Amino acid sequence: MRQWVMFVLELTGVNSFYGKAHILRDLGFSIQAGEVVSLLGRNGAGKTTTVKSIMQLVSPASGEVTFDGQSLTHLPTHRVAKLGIGYVPEERRIFTDLTISENLEVGRQPPRDGVFEWTQDIVFELFPNLAERRNNRGKALSGGEQQMLSIARTLMGNPRLLLLDEPSEGIAPVIVEQMAQTILKLKSEGLPVLLSEQNLHFAKIVSDRAIIIEGGLKKYDGAFAELESQPEIRDAYLSV
Amino acid sequence: MGLFIAQLLTGLANAATLFLVASGLSLIFGVTRIVNFAHGSFYMLGAFAGYSLMQVLPGAIGFWASVLLSGLIVGVIGVIVEILVLRPVYKAPELFQLVATFGVILVIQDLALMIWGAEDLLGPRAPGLKGVVRIMGEPVPKYDLALIAITPFVLFGLWYLITRTRVGVLVRAATQDREMVAALGVNQSWLFTGVFFLGAALAGLGGAIQLPKGGADLLMDFNILAAIFVVVVIGGMGSLPGAYIAAVLISVLNVFGVSYLPQSTLVLMFVVMAVVLTIRPYGLLGREEVVGEHGQVGEPERPIKPAGTKARLLVGALLIALLALPAVGSHFLVILATDIIIFCLFAASLHFLLGLGGLVSFGHAAYFGGGAYVAGLLVTHAHAPMELAFLLAPVGAGLAAVIVGWLCLRLTGVYFAMLTLALAQLLWSLVFQWDEFTGGDDGLVDIWPASWLSESNSYFYFTVIVGVGGIILLRHIAHSPFGYALRASRDSQRQAEATGINTKRVQWMAFTLAGALAGVSGALFVFSKGSVFPNELEIAKSFDALIVVFLGGVKTLSGGVVGAASLELVKDYLTRFEYWRLTLGLLIIVVVILAPHGIVGSLRKLYDKVFGSNDDPDSTGLNTPGTTQSRDMPGGVSGGGVS
Numbered sequence: 001m002r003q004w005v006m007f008v009l010e011l012t013g014v015n016s017f018y019g020k021a022h023i024l025r026d027l028g029f030s031i032q033a034g035e036v037v038s039l040l041g042r043n044g045a046g047k048t049t050t051v052k053s054i055m056q057l058v059s060p061a062s063g064e065v066t067f068d069g070q071s072l073t074h075l076p077t078h079r080v081a082k083l084g085i086g087y088v089p090e091e092r093r094i095f096t097d098l099t100i101s102e103n104l105e106v107g108r109q110p111p112r113d114g115v116f117e118w119t120q121d122i123v124f125e126l127f128p129n130l131a132e133r134r135n136n137r138g139k140a141l142s143g144g145e146q147q148m149l150s151i152a153r154t155l156m157g158n159p160r161l162l163l164l165d166e167p168s169e170g171i172a173p174v175i176v177e178q179m180a181q182t183i184l185k186l187k188s189e190g191l192p193v194l195l196s197e198q199n200l201h202f203a204k205i206v207s208d209r210a211i212i213i214e215g216g217l218k219k220y221d222g223a224f225a226e227l228e229s230q231p232e233i234r235d236a237y238l239s240v
Numbered sequence: 241m242g243l244f245i246a247q248l249l250t251g252l253a254n255a256a257t258l259f260l261v262a263s264g265l266s267l268i269f270g271v272t273r274i275v276n277f278a279h280g281s282f283y284m285l286g287a288f289a290g291y292s293l294m295q296v297l298p299g300a301i302g303f304w305a306s307v308l309l310s311g312l313i314v315g316v317i318g319v320i321v322e323i324l325v326l327r328p329v330y331k332a333p334e335l336f337q338l339v340a341t342f343g344v345i346l347v348i349q350d351l352a353l354m355i356w357g358a359e360d361l362l363g364p365r366a367p368g369l370k371g372v373v374r375i376m377g378e379p380v381p382k383y384d385l386a387l388i389a390i391t392p393f394v395l396f397g398l399w400y401l402i403t404r405t406r407v408g409v410l411v412r413a414a415t416q417d418r419e420m421v422a423a424l425g426v427n428q429s430w431l432f433t434g435v436f437f438l439g440a441a442l443a444g445l446g447g448a449i450q451l452p453k454g455g456a457d458l459l460m461d462f463n464i465l466a467a468i469f470v471v472v473v474i475g476g477m478g479s480l481p482g483a484y485i486a487a488v489l490i491s492v493l494n495v496f497g498v499s500y501l502p503q504s505t506l507v508l509m510f511v512v513m514a515v516v517l518t519i520r521p522y523g524l525l526g527r528e529e530v531v532g533e534h535g536q537v538g539e540p541e542r543p544i545k546p547a548g549t550k551a552r553l554l555v556g557a558l559l560i561a562l563l564a565l566p567a568v569g570s571h572f573l574v575i576l577a578t579d580i581i582i583f584c585l586f587a588a589s590l591h592f593l594l595g596l597g598g599l600v601s602f603g604h605a606a607y608f609g610g611g612a613y614v615a616g617l618l619v620t621h622a623h624a625p626m627e628l629a630f631l632l633a634p635v636g637a638g639l640a641a642v643i644v645g646w647l648c649l650r651l652t653g654v655y656f657a658m659l660t661l662a663l664a665q666l667l668w669s670l671v672f673q674w675d676e677f678t679g680g681d682d683g684l685v686d687i688w689p690a691s692w693l694s695e696s697n698s699y700f701y702f703t704v705i706v707g708v709g710g711i712i713l714l715r716h717i718a719h720s721p722f723g724y725a726l727r728a729s730r731d732s733q734r735q736a737e738a739t740g741i742n743t744k745r746v747q748w749m750a751f752t753l754a755g756a757l758a759g760v761s762g763a764l765f766v767f768s769k770g771s772v773f774p775n776e777l778e779i780a781k782s783f784d785a786l787i788v789v790f791l792g793g794v795k796t797l798s799g800g801v802v803g804a805a806s807l808e809l810v811k812d813y814l815t816r817f818e819y820w821r822l823t824l825g826l827l828i829i830v831v832v833i834l835a836p837h838g839i840v841g842s843l844r845k846l847y848d849k850v851f852g853s854n855d856d857p858d859s860t861g862l863n864t865p866g867t868t869q870s871r872d873m874p875g876g877v878s879g880g881g882v883s
Binding site for chain 1: 406410415422423425426427
């Protein structure tokens with residue numbers, strides 16, 4: 001059985017800027033061990049900036065991001081990753097000139113205490129499509145396969161928390177369905193996930209809790225089930 | 241037949257050094273995207289270090305140990321340069337780092353002069369490999385055969401490292417997307433340092449291993465620079481096997497060139513490069529660059545705008561001060577001011593191309609020198625009056641730019657830059673070797689202004705009017721619809737095309753205009769000096785302009801002019817001292833580190849910080865928050881991955 005150690009990710013009063021545009025405004029939330037949380041909001045609400053602010057790809061101007069009690073704020077990105085935060089970017093950003101195997105090799109990190117240790121073989125079990133094409137270059141993959149590879153590559157770093165930035169974007173519904181199964185599988189084994197999403201249906205399948213942001217402000221933080229009974233929130237911040 | 245084989249072998253042996261040095265350059269560029277001008281300096285240091293070590297280490301073992309140690313020492317020097325000079329400026333706009341590496345060239349030149357002196361050093365022969373072997377009756381040095389045997393092993397070793405090891409996988413990944421590599425937990429700064437060590441060490445090895453065939457002297461750095469750039473580009477940026485093939489091709493052709501067509505030697509490799517790039521725009525084994533693949537480097541561009549009232553008043557005041565100069569200043573000061581204005585116009589024309597057009601030309605001296613030569617030749621051979629010669633100079637330079645632009649604009653990024661360099665070099669060697677027409681090395685002399693300008697200060701006034709007029713014209717064009725189209729083509733070629741702009745034609749016109757105005761500055765130059773020599777067409781002259789544009793600030797309109805004026809002034813002062821290169825080099829490095837946006841750009845950032853800014857580019861609401869803008873790199877040099 002795969003195991004993940006107990007921990008928590010916490011954001012408090014985070015303000016982030018892109019250039020001079022104020023994107024995140026006093027954003028705060030936390031993720032408990034074993035939880036899958038969806039970060040919802042419209043285009044431009046600040047979902048990607050939230051994820052990047054955790055990775056320190058965007059440096060928050062103020063506020064604090066802690067992981068397992070340790071402050072991440074102003075750490076170099078590679079140190080954040082080394083602490084066990086696995087990041088799957090919106091644009092997937094696989095290395096198109098490298099083979100699938102090599103892509104996975106880039107993501108590989110030494111084993112971490114108390115964390116499940118991934119190998120290429122185990123990753124290929126989870127993503128059988130990739131296994132057949134392990135010696136193909138990344139550029140030969142379809143959009144869905146690239147997304148799978150991007151997740152697989154991050155898993156090779158033996159993460160203690162997975163950040164998925166809009167994984168369903170631009171992907172065929174069949175593949176989204178597959179991906180949901182994969183995330184549920186990871187969840188059942190205890191890997192916590194922060195999922196930034198616009199696809200409400202997909203988010204509902206995989207996550208227990210929803211955080212809704214709009215204009216960089218947190219508008220809702222609670223169980224998905226409760227969101228169902230508050231259609232006015234959904235209509236105000238999620239529907240187009 | 242024997243002679244043919246012997247020559248072939250000599251070529252292959254020469255290729256060893258070229259390959260070693262070029263592969264290092266290719267590696268460094270592939271991963272760090274830095275065009276390392278100082279790579280020739282690493283090679284020179286390797287030769288000097290090897291020479292000194294061979295004096296103390298005896299025998300064959302001592303010889304080969306010296307070669308390896310030289311590589312190691314130069315590798316460490318590369319690491320020092322990377323950590324001290326380049327790390328602080330990785331986040332600077334693309335290509336800015338090449339200014340820092342130019343500073344390193346100057347520093348190393350003077351350090352080598354201090355340590356090893358100005359005398360050329362003759363390399364020791366390799367113990368145990370001193371004689372020759374007869375192959376079909378022709379003598380072939382044993383050392384050549386050793387070099388031919390060694391090179392494939394080096395190639396294989398590098399190939400194995402890059403394709404078969406984890407480090408190699410990380411290096412190739414970083415070549416494509418550094419930020420993602422960091423987000424996966426890899427400390428890319430050590431990866432960069434490691435690559436710099438390896439690249440510099442290879443250059444050092446190359447310098448030491450060629451000692452028995454050549455030696456060590458202070459001109460080695462620039463002498464090999466053009467050749468290794470050519471090899472890397474012909475092979476395809478980042479491709480090691482490509483670099484090997486190109487090194488062999490160039491070296492072998494060179495040996496045959498020397499024997500059968502001696503006047504071809506200077507130009508041969510540039511012709512080969514021009515031919516290869518015309519047929520295969522990304523080199524023999526290079527791959528096509530995908531536009532915008534590496535994402536945007538640095539912050540979004542700050543839009544430029546016409547000068548405000550304050551700026552206009554300042555320029556007006558400066559102009560009045562300039563015109564009053566002959567009345568108050570010495571004759572020497574007037575000459576210095578003339579030189580500065582000419583250089584400013586030259587730099588401004590390159591800045592127009594580079595800053596607004598995003599077209600990095602490494603061969604802009606061709607149009608400066610070209611203009612000067614057109615005027616000079618008209619006066620010398622056709623006895624044309626100065627006025628006619630002066631008018632035809634920009635026409636000639638513009639015509640050259642039309643042709644070069646047409647050839648080069650089919651390429652992008654570093655390939656574009658290198659082809660402009662190659663064609664400029666072609667022009668230079670033509671002028672240099674066509675003695676009876678151009679005067680060759682002796683240049684053209686006795687080219688003086690017409691009588692109405694021959695009075696002591698009238699030529700100065702003429703220079704002010706034409707020079708400043710040219711700069712203002714360029715500025716004006718930047719704010720014309722043509723200027724908008726040019727900037728649009730730079731920022732996003734595809735989007736510009738979609739709005740109906742013929743981007744290639746716009747860029748071609750800009751290239752021509754920049755060439756013509758460089759021609760004007762060349763004409764001003766030739767009549768102010770009364771003579772012109774081939775060095776006005778040299779790579780060094782092109783680099784000078786490139787350096788000042790970056791130093792002043794690519795992304796600011798006045799960058800070229802400010803950079804040119806500052807550098808000329810500083811140079812004028814510093815060249816009175818013995819080790820002026822060292823001082824100038826350190827100064828450039830300090831400026832690069834302190835002002836990563838160029839002098840003007842960084843001053844303005846400081847101003848904005850202190851006084852606040854009211855024209856913030858993001859307040860328009862056009863930027864979608866939370867998304868990373870990805871687009872073509874402005875002024876970006878990019879090439880293939882390491883393979």
